[in-house]
Amino acid sequence: MGTTLIVGASQAGVQIAATMRELGDTDPIILVGEEPHRPYQRPPLSKKWLKSELVPGDVILRTREWFDGQGIGLISADRVVTIHRNEDGSGEASTQGGRRLHFDRLALATGSSVRRLTIPGTDFHGVHYLRDADDALSLEAALHDPANRRVVVIGGGFIGLEIAAVARSMDKEVTVLEAAPRLVGRVVSEETSAFYLAAHQRRGAKVVLGASLKRIIGGVADAAGRRSHVVAVELADGTAVPADLVVIGIGVIARTELAVQLGLAVDGGIVVDEHALASDGRTVAAGDCTVMPNPYALGIPGPTRIESVNNALEQAKIAAASLLGERPTYRSVPWFWSDQADLKLQIAGLSTGYDQVVVRGRPDDERFAVLYYRDGALIAADCVNQPAEFLAIRNALGKGHTITPEAAADTDIPLKQSITEPLLATAEAP
Numbered sequence: 001m002g003t004t005l006i007v008g009a010s011q012a013g014v015q016i017a018a019t020m021r022e023l024g025d026t027d028p029i030i031l032v033g034e035e036p037h038r039p040y041q042r043p044p045l046s047k048k049w050l051k052s053e054l055v056p057g058d059v060i061l062r063t064r065e066w067f068d069g070q071g072i073g074l075i076s077a078d079r080v081v082t083i084h085r086n087e088d089g090s091g092e093a094s095t096q097g098g099r100r101l102h103f104d105r106l107a108l109a110t111g112s113s114v115r116r117l118t119i120p121g122t123d124f125h126g127v128h129y130l131r132d133a134d135d136a137l138s139l140e141a142a143l144h145d146p147a148n149r150r151v152v153v154i155g156g157g158f159i160g161l162e163i164a165a166v167a168r169s170m171d172k173e174v175t176v177l178e179a180a181p182r183l184v185g186r187v188v189s190e191e192t193s194a195f196y197l198a199a200h201q202r203r204g205a206k207v208v209l210g211a212s213l214k215r216i217i218g219g220v221a222d223a224a225g226r227r228s229h230v231v232a233v234e235l236a237d238g239t240a241v242p243a244d245l246v247v248i249g250i251g252v253i254a255r256t257e258l259a260v261q262l263g264l265a266v267d268g269g270i271v272v273d274e275h276a277l278a279s280d281g282r283t284v285a286a287g288d289c290t291v292m293p294n295p296y297a298l299g300i301p302g303p304t305r306i307e308s309v310n311n312a313l314e315q316a317k318i319a320a321a322s323l324l325g326e327r328p329t330y331r332s333v334p335w336f337w338s339d340q341a342d343l344k345l346q347i348a349g350l351s352t353g354y355d356q357v358v359v360r361g362r363p364d365d366e367r368f369a370v371l372y373y374r375d376g377a378l379i380a381a382d383c384v385n386q387p388a389e390f391l392a393i394r395n396a397l398g399k400g401h402t403i404t405p406e407a408a409a410d411t412d413i414p415l416k417q418s419i420t421e422p423l424l425a426t427a428e429a430p
Ligand SMILES: Cc1cc2nc3c(=O)[nH]c(=O)nc-3n(C[C@H](O)[C@H](O)[C@H](O)COP(=O)(O)OP(=O)(O)OC[C@H]3O[C@@H](n4cnc5c(N)ncnc54)[C@H](O)[C@@H]3O)c2cc1C
Pocket: 007, 008, 009, 010, 011, 012, 013, 032, 033, 034, 035, 041, 042, 043, 044, 045, 046, 078, 079, 080, 081, 109, 110, 111, 112, 113, 130, 131, 132, 159, 255, 258, 286, 287, 288, 289, 306, 307, 308, 309, 310, 312, 335, 336, 337, 338, 339
């Protein structure tokens, strides 16, 4: 079959290589990643890593011995900049470092990069983003500097809130500035948003909703003209929120530059089908860089983009099999987690287009679930400190089963016992 080139050496890229080997492929595999580190997991970077509770060995995905043992050529600290494709699907990739890599099969697992804030002042010292290990090392050091007492987090999404929780646990004064009228509003219900607002406030964070930002204010540059340090974030109404440290977490953008170069369809991500095949029918793509018609979107039109480890891994398995000529279909129930202080949120399914929610349990106890329905059928749930409920719901969704809203609301009946009917005919079971 020849050489497989996988661009992007993170969750999806490494999993494509691993699955190809598991499926019996023995041909050469080259995995290229531009980061200078061994492939690692990103989720700990906004959680335990910032508290200095982990060492690099805790977050790496696979050891050097594993790559060697599997005969997978890992090239780090080099970026694929151009790809030339022949008629027969083979081609050659050129890297920034001057490598020319021949391939017979191609996988794109290029992930996403942070969305940049476009107000003045983002280049002052003390302004951080968090996407990769280098960002995490620099933010970890800044958080441990006692001079940085006041932390302003721009963006009340999962990563911003995780960082806010870490900063509060280190006794920093924390202010979260969120442009929308509620926290994590793009993903969760009003009930879950309200819970997180109260929970962060209880833990001592200030949260400003509907915050319109004007600029980041810095001090005076030194005599040599070196960048000065941030001192505040100014809102459109003139309020200045004092800051020694600013962390921006306003979402990510799929990295599609190579796909565009190859003429593949792109729509907010590389468009792939249920076999992880791109529009040319032979390149595969997986993970944060893709959009696809997710079966759990239950008829919501348009491709879905999912930024989660589970999606990267499950789609990568499909991509690997497709590269080997099999045609498995993506069927994994989407799921995600976020750890904020002692609150473990686990989300199963996709809530897009819900028309009813049921709150099971009491949010004030910090142990509850919000179940989402569309046309009477269960489509998703947010579970806070309820791992057993999460598993029950994820399994139910996987089997196309449901839980009636009435049963869901009754905490006297264990959720597992309430899983009964298949989804209604209007919501096509995957
Ligand atoms: C701080 C943080 C916390 C997170 N927490 C959670 C969580 O709690 N739960 C959860 O489910 N998900 C979480 N996520 C999201 C999760 O990490 C991503 O969904 C996952 O990493 C996606 O994997 P991926 O392989 O598709 O992309 P990425 O992890 O983005 O990897 C893509 C890789 O490709 C490389 N690359 C891109 N272009 C090129 C090129 N041209 N040449 C060479 N290399 C290239 C990039 O440098 C990168 O290393 C978190 C993400 C971050 C940043």
